[in-house]
Amino acid sequence: DSGVTQTPKHLITATGQRVTLRCSPRSGDLSVYWYQQSLDQGLQFLIQYYNGEERAKGNILERFSAQQFPDLHSELNLSSLELGDSALYFCASSALLARDATGELFFGEGSRLTVL
């Protein structure tokens, strides 16, 4: 158990709809990352938040948005869904402090989104 919790685990929806994926990071971790993994593909970085503020942005579509709340949980909002948005969406967290010597990201189990 990585300590990162993602909900829902599975989600099936129709094109044009909007969904929200939720992530609770490990206790004490201030940084949250969202990744997208399409079928048999690598992980594509979407966005990173650190203590409530956006820190880095990857190839995230304009139809997608995210935020990190004061309690450090994060939500990824996907709107106007298309068939190509079907993927596994991972949330990860890390300590990201100056004294953090490990650098590793701790991943949740992912949210599998299917757009029909």
Add this chain to the structure above:
Amino acid sequence: AQTVTQSQPEMSVQEAETVTLSCTYDTSESDYYLFWYKQPPSRQMILVIRQEAYKQQNATENRFSVNFQKAAKSFSLKISDSQLGDAAMYFCAYRSGNAGGTSYGKLTFGQGTILTVHP
């Protein structure tokens, strides 16, 4: 921007044998971290091993070891005494060590190598 390349889409190994997975990366930074993650059929991302670029000694974790060649920007993973449970997708990943950079913290992943273990 940093890139990570895994040139072997698929590899296979016999149980109890040794296999090496390749990874190369491109960066202009001198301070960084490298990782190998394992993704079994459950799709969970599991850290296998990490290497700090400033360390000359290759990292080792039980049956897993790396061959880190900083000048060549190469970071291969060796799995010894392969077990059926090692079958998975393996991802190589890069993380910047530049705390002031905008990419600090995030991992850049390669495309992955599917490892099959034959009994």
